[in-house]
Structure formats: C-alpha cells, structure tokens
Amino acid sequence: MFDSKEQADTGKLSSWLNRLAESLDHYLDFKHDDAQTNPEIWLEKLDHSLPENGEGMGALVDEIQHTLLPNASVVPNPGFSSFITTGAANAALLASLSASVASPQRYGLTAYNFLEERSLEWLVELFGLPHSFKGVYSSGGSVANIVALGAARQQAFEARGIDPARDGILFPCRIFASDACHHTIQRAAAVLGMGRNAVQLIPTDTQGKMCVAALKTALEAPFDGIQVAIIANAGTTDTGAIDPFQEIATIASAHKVWLHIDGAYGLPGVLDKRIQHKYLGVAEADSISVDPHKWLGAPVGIGATFVKDRSLLYRAFTQEPADYLEGACYEDKVQHSMDSLGIPYAEFGVELSAPCRGVVVWALLKEVGRLGITARIVRHNDMANCIAERVRKHPNLELALEPELSICCFRYISANIADLNQLNRQIHRQLLKNGNNMPSTTLINGHVVIRPCFIGARADSSLADALVNEVLHIGSTLEPNQKDS
Ligand SMILES: *Cc1c(COP(=O)(O)O)cnc(C)c1O
Numbered sequence: 001m002f003d004s005k006e007q008a009d010t011g012k013l014s015s016w017l018n019r020l021a022e023s024l025d026h027y028l029d030f031k032h033d034d035a036q037t038n039p040e041i042w043l044e045k046l047d048h049s050l051p052e053n054g055e056g057m058g059a060l061v062d063e064i065q066h067t068l069l070p071n072a073s074v075v076p077n078p079g080f081s082s083f084i085t086t087g088a089a090n091a092a093l094l095a096s097l098s099a100s101v102a103s104p105q106r107y108g109l110t111a112y113n114f115l116e117e118r119s120l121e122w123l124v125e126l127f128g129l130p131h132s133f134k135g136v137y138s139s140g141g142s143v144a145n146i147v148a149l150g151a152a153r154q155q156a157f158e159a160r161g162i163d164p165a166r167d168g169i170l171f172p173c174r175i176f177a178s179d180a181c182h183h184t185i186q187r188a189a190a191v192l193g194m195g196r197n198a199v200q201l202i203p204t205d206t207q208g209k210m211c212v213a214a215l216k217t218a219l220e221a222p223f224d225g226i227q228v229a230i231i232a233n234a235g236t237t238d239t240g241a242i243d244p245f246q247e248i249a250t251i252a253s254a255h256k257v258w259l260h261i262d263g264a265y266g267l268p269g270v271l272d273k274r275i276q277h278k279y280l281g282v283a284e285a286d287s288i289s290v291d292p293h294k295w296l297g298a299p300v301g302i303g304a305t306f307v308k309d310r311s312l313l314y315r316a317f318t319q320e321p322a323d324y325l326e327g328a329c330y331e332d333k334v335q336h337s338m339d340s341l342g343i344p345y346a347e348f349g350v351e352l353s354a355p356c357r358g359v360v361v362w363a364l365l366k367e368v369g370r371l372g373i374t375a376r377i378v379r380h381n382d383m384a385n386c387i388a389e390r391v392r393k394h395p396n397l398e399l400a401l402e403p404e405l406s407i408c409c410f411r412y413i414s415a416n417i418a419d420l421n422q423l424n425r426q427i428h429r430q431l432l433k434n435g436n437n438m439p440s441t442t443l444i445n446g447h448v449v450i451r452p453c454f455i456g457a458r459a460d461s462s463l464a465d466a467l468v469n470e471v472l473h474i475g476s477t478l479e480p481n482q483k484d485s
Pocket residue numbers: 084139140141142143182184233235236237262263264265291303
C-alpha cells in the first residue's frame with residue numbers, strides 16, 4: 001500500500017472493502033434522515049475547491065462513510081416507488097465491482113466477455129423472443145432507443161439505395177409513436193439527424209394505448225419523405241400501458257415500416273402468465289429495447305437493444321478504420337485473449353470504451369433464475385392490483401386507470417375539498433416527508449394522481465397496503481373538519 005500523497009493506492013483491496021461494506025450495510029438499513037434534512041452540514045464538508053495535496057485513502061474512505069453515505073439517495077429505499085427506478089440487487093453490485101477490477105473493457109476473449117453475448121441470449125430466452133434477435137448493451141433506455149432507431153433509419157434509407165450513416169439524411173423522415181411514448185424518442189430522432197419534429201405522435205385511448213386506427217390514418221397520409229419507424233410501448237412510463245402489438249405489427253408489415261418496441265420498463269412483464277397474451281406480436285418487431293437497470297435490478301447504466309439483423313447496426317454505427325486497431329488482432333490463430341477483440345460491440349452502438357454489463361445481467365439471472373425473476377414481476381404486479389382493489393372499495397379514493405403492470409394511478413377525493421389537484425400534491429409532499437412510501441405523481445385527464453411503480457427487489461408486498469393506508473391517513477388530516485377539531 002502506498003502511503004505517499006503523490007501516489008494512488010493500487011495495493012490490496014480487502015481491508016478497504018471490509019470497511020466500506022460495513023457502512024454500506026448501515027446505509028441499507030435506511031435509518032438515516034433525508035439528505036435535505038440538514039444540507040448545510042454535508043455542504044460544509046464537501047463544498048471545497050480542488051485540493052492541492054491529496055488526503056490519501058484513509059481520509060477518503062472516511063468521508064464516503066461519514067459524509068456521503070448518510071446523505072445519499074432514497075432511490076434504493078424499499079418504500080421508494082417514484083418514476084421507474086430502484087437500487088441494485090446485491091448479485092449485480094458484486095458482479096459489477098468484480099468487472100471494474102478485472103474486466104474494464106468488453107473486448108478480448110475472456111470469461112467476462114463471453115458472458116456479454118451469453119447474457120444477451122439469456123434475455124432473449126427469458127422474454128420468449130425468437131432466437132434471431134441479437135443484442136447490444138448500452139447505458140440505458142435512452143441510448144437503447146437511439147441504437148434501435150439507428151437500425152431503423154439504416155434500413156429505411158438503404159431501401160432507397162442510400163447509406164444514411166455515410167451520406168447523411170437526404171430526405172425528411174417520419175417516426176410514429178404514441179403520445180405516451182418516452183420523451184427520449186424525440187431526442188433519439190434529433191441525435192440521428194431526423195429532427196425531433198420527425199416524431200408524429202399518435203393519440204392514445206382511455207387506457208393509454210396507441211389508437212390503431214389513428215396510426216393507420218397517419219401512415220396512409222401523403223408524405224414526401226421516408227417513413228422510418230413505428231414505436232410501440234411495452235409498458236408506458238406514465239401508466240404502464242401495453243400497446244396492441246399484434247395489430248400494430250400487422251400495420252407495420254403492410255406499410256413495410258420498421259417496428260420498434262420500447263420495453264425499457266415493461267418487457268419483463270411478459271413473465272407474468274396472467275398478462276402474457278398482451279405481448280403477442282412482440283416477436284414480429286424489428287427491434288426491442290429493455291432496461292435491465294429497471295425491473296431486473298441492475299445498477300443504473302445498463303440498457304439493451306435487440307434487433308433481428310445485427311448487420312444493420314454494424315452499418316449504422318461502424319466507424320472509419322483506425323490505425324491503432326488495424327493489425328492489433330490475429331484472428332486466425334487465437335492463442336491469447338487479446339488475439340481477438342471478440343464480437344465488435346463497439347460497432348453496434350455509440351460507445352467504444354464501455355463497462356462489461358453482460359456479467360451483471362448474468363449474475364442477476366444466475367442468482368435467482370427465471371423462476372425468481374418471474375416471482376418478483378408477479379409480486380410487483382400483484383401490489384399494483386392490490387392497491388387498485390382497495391381504491392375501488394374506498395369512498396375517498398379514485399382509480400385513474402386499471403393497472404396493467406406494476407404501476408397504479410389513483411387519487412384521494414373528498415366532497416369537502418374544491419381543489420383536488422392541490423390536495424393530492426399536498427398528500428404527495430407529505431408522503432415524501434414521512435419517507436416510508438415514496439411514489440411519484442402524474443397527470444391523468446388533468447387530474448394529479450399518486451403514482452407508485454413497484455420494481456425494486458427490496459420492495460416487499462406489505463408496501464402496497466402501507467401506501468394506501470398512509471394516503472388515507474394524510475388525506476383525512478387535510479380534510480377541513482379535521483383542522484377545526
Ligand atoms: C425509462 C424509460 C426510458 C429511458 O431509459 P433510461 O434508462 O432512463 O435512459 C425509455 N423508454 C421507456 C419506456 C422508459 O420507461
């Protein structure tokens with residue numbers, strides 16, 4: 001171990017890890033106050049300029065233990081059900097740590113890199129997709145959508161004899177997505193040179209699903225340009241709605257337009273046998289994306305795109321030749337792990353240097369298997385249904401939408417209160433303040449609703465009832481007659 005202030009510690013890890021592990025366990029008890037309870041205390045410790053002299057590992061680990069961890073995020077808290085995000089399961093954390101140490105890149109013929117491809121194959125198998133789907137990892141759903149739309153753009157332009165990756169966008173483009181699509185779709189269109197305005201939003205029905213008739217009309221409308229893709233949702237971000245894939249696939253195929261299914265959140269829902277029929281037609285998509293860092297419990301930074309023809313990705317994202325790569329490998333007689341770079345993932349997406357994400361997904365699936373993941377998905381869907389059930393029965397609660405997956409949108413109602421939006425915002429703020437049940441909110445038909453989304457491996461079933469109880473309790477304390485008494 002280096003003691004010098006000049007030198008980064010590159011010695012033994014175990015004593016540091018032991019020290020940190022204890023603090024991490026303490027953090028995972030979730031007993032500490034929220035980071036905004038006393039921000040001045042940690043700001044005073046952290047808000048400093050660049051140090052001239054290093055303080056060494058001891059002081060650094062101390063600061064992580066005593067200043068950072070007690071003032072860290074509520075996202076991994078079991079009661080956190082905001083947005084679509086959660087903390088990572090332990091298997092993923094250990095795999096991720098081991099890869100940062102031992103496999104910093106996803107090239108070379110190593111055990112870690114073998115798992116990059118194998119884990120993508122496992123995901124295809126897990127979700128019951130045809131084996132023709134081949135994948136590539138990226139940092140998350142945003143980039144996964146860019147990668148998928150890159151393939152769609154490639155195919156659409158190649159059909160006119162143009163290579164858009166080489167020659168650019170020579171025609172106006174159109175992408176069809178429902179008005180409930182994730183807002184990263186427009187950005188993906190912008191990044192790929194088609195422009196945000198290329199995305200034409202198709203209205204959704206009262207269940208939040210794409211109106212198939214409206215999609216048909218939009219595709220049939222005269223357009224002097226290229227129809228690049230239709231994007232359907234396997235679980236919208238707002239309400240978890242699953243689009244009618246079968247019908248959309250039929251339309252896509254009739255119009256010869258690429259079909260992308262954004263399953264960042266909800267693709268794993270296919271494991272729940274009770275709703276499996278809603279996923280019929282997924283296999284007919286040209287590309288599908290899923291975020292292992294959502295429902296599967298990976299640490300943030302792992303998305304996956306699957307396409308039926310990975311050579312399209314290669315043509316969409318290939319780079320010009322580089323001298324430092326030419327001749328770097330001897331693919332013919334492999335005797336060393338660096339004799340071959342392996343599968344050229346860097347040519348299938350927008351990243352060159354990238355962490356080994358496959359090993360993380362592999363670890364998650366290896367630990368609990370298909371049945372374990374399935375049980376979790378089913379349990380989370382049950383939790384949303386349990387809330388819906390209780391909401392239907394209670395006069396002070398109103399269900400905004402029947403849950404399809406693990407999101408349930410509802411609100412508190414009362415004849416004594418005129419501004420229910422204000423009331424539900426107040427209830428939500430109080431929930432966050434109490435820190436036991438932390439859903440987010442959304443707007444449905446102009447109504448502010450409470451929106452829990454259960455995806456965390458740590459979120460146990462009792463939290464569904466607990467949330468309803470707490471909303472009822474807070475709501476009752478905000479009733480006017482309560483204030484007088
Ligand atoms: C979360 C989400 C995204 C964006 O994914 P990130 O991993 O946050 O980049 C895209 N589409 C849908 C449907 C999502 O739920």
